[in-house]
Amino acid sequence: MAFMKWSTNLSVNVAEVDSQHQHLVNFINDLSAAMKEGKGKDALAEIITGLVLYAKTHFATEEKYFDKFGYPETFSHKQEHNMFIEKVTEFKNDFDNGSQLLSVPILSFLRDWLVNHINVSDMKYSGFFNEKGLS
């Protein structure tokens, strides 16, 4: 069974963003599966690198629309993105230098952060983006 599942109640009603969120869910599931299967450090590092890069791409997509449409909550939303990237990059560095292992609490942090961020912060721009013609 997958570690986490995307469902329509996580939909922000913007197809491009929903598809990126599903991609992030897939990364977290891949990481969980690789850990359970006892994959080596290099295989895990590759997924972690992919996750960080993809999260950056995804955040850049949302932020592009914030800037384009003059979204009122741009500042606080960008701060949340930056804090996540900082935290995951720190973990990635610790993982790469061997001072931190991938663990269930770390996977749970990734999952919970993503679900919470989508449900609380991303959901707030849903109607605003739709009004600007993005769906």
Ligand SMILES: [Fe+2]
């Ligand atoms: Fe998002």
Ligand SMILES: [Fe+2]
């Ligand atoms: Fe976001």
